[in-house]
Amino acid sequence: MDSNKRSSFAEMAAQARRDIIRMVGAAKSGHPGGSLSSTDFLTVLFSDVMKQDAAGFTRDAKGKDAFILSAGHITPIYYSLLSLNGYIERDELATFRKFGTRLQGHPCVNGGVKGITQVSGSLGQGLSCALGIALAKKLDKEDNKVFVLVGDGESEEGQIWEAAMFAAHQKVDNVIAMTDWNGQQIDGTVENVGGLGDLKAKWEAFGWNVVFCEDGHDFAQICAAFDKALSACGKGKPVMILFKTEMGHGVDFMAGTCAWHGKAPAAEQVEAALKQLPTTKIGDFKM
């Protein structure tokens, strides 16, 4: 892939990881694990794939691509990417989870934050909403796409599979769903807690076109997965990209464990994590 592109993705993702740690540390609460696992592919989505821009953002997504975060708890990465892509001011990140903030613990539409299309938090619901937007785009003869991120643990919710059936039945082929397959959830591994099994076989059995990305932290693989997904649109089947990722990726003591799903690092842990995460030319937001 283009080396300029790769380095700009790497820089944005590196800054996003610093943001995640600093936001959650300052708020003394939040969800670093899944934010860090989804950082790389969401960076590519926001900065390169999605036909949406901060200046022209409207909630109805008319004439633009739309994004729904179904796994609403990973707001640290979501808000960080909104700030890094011009939707909100960088320094607003310091208000995360604080009283009076627009940057609620889970996405909220009350504050009119550019980039937020729907609330989420109670799991399993965003895919259905994304399908509704996608169906409206079809009615309006728009060829834009709707992207939606679900968690692997979240996929234990029955509504996800209601939506999976509905999407295939209605041939919603302008939706690109993504699963952050990090294998961890609050109580342990996804295999031990929910027995999710072979996600690829499941989604295929539900009538979806599945794109598998073996390393959801490798920008070349991520870009190839998005290219494949985009070219699979419009062919009568909904599209799912399964990104295999690592929970807590980028911070050694958070990586590969469920322990940091929804736990904030203490001050010294913030310091330890930031030492592992390179500073960037973009710079940290001000506290």
Next chain:
Amino acid sequence: MKQYIDQGKKDTRSGFGAGLLEAGRKDERIVALCADLTGSVKMDAFAKEFPERFFQCGIAEANMVGAAAGLAIAGKVAFLGSFAEFVTGRVYDQIRQEVCYGKTNVKIAASHAGLTVGEDGATHQTMEDVALMRALPGMVVLCPCDCNQTKAATLAAAAYDGPVYLRFGRPGVPNFTDPDQKFEIGKAVLLEEGKDVTVFATGHLVWEALQACAALEAEGISAEIIDIATIKPLDEAAVVASARKTGAVVVAEEHNMPGGLGELIAGVLAAQAPTPMEYVNGGDAFGQSGTPSELLKAYGLDAAGIVVAVKKVLARK
């Protein structure tokens, strides 16, 4: 009292079906979603005329609520329909998050509400739906009384920008209100002026209240009958003014006590105009199989039950 002419028994759900079709013809933003009950909920005429704007969701109500929210976000006016229990209790969290907290322009068309579902029995007879829906910030709760009013309420819901819960029922009931009425959300409808007691009724029990009014008149009791077609936002001014005027109140609804219209009005009056009250409702119990009229009689949700409640409250005046 005035003469109320029953234009022939008609189910309120047919009023919804007619309203949806008319709204759909006027406004192409209107879309409809149903979960395998298209005929029962009377969405079939809309589905036939606008097949591209109708989404059959299968027996999957949670997804239907989410899909409706998405359609609404993208600029559509989304009506979703099923039996009242399946679009409230079954999907309370989806309505709370995707519709109310998410501020989406979704209309929940809830048919087969209350005991009058009849023979299907308690699983299908929600007597708690108003409590659930009125607990949600931003939700408008409409409970029209006959077919004509349900059609008018449907048109009003279509024109209103925001979440609406529209409650209606299965059986044929007297159709007596003006077919060309304009439904005003948030306005109580004064049907009969009286001076001794006020009966606030909603849904199917409005006709029963009018029958009670006639029976009471024969005994020299003057009852004021007010149709609470909008439960939320409640027309508090009309409620308080009538309670002050008559000094005795009965609230009649095809719903249980907890969270129903009775408790709602009691709360308003306790704060603004404490008044002796009696209730005609399902109490705190589940329903059972039977014909609609057998059930209404057995649970005291009819004209006779309202007369009893009026006499009780008058004795406390």
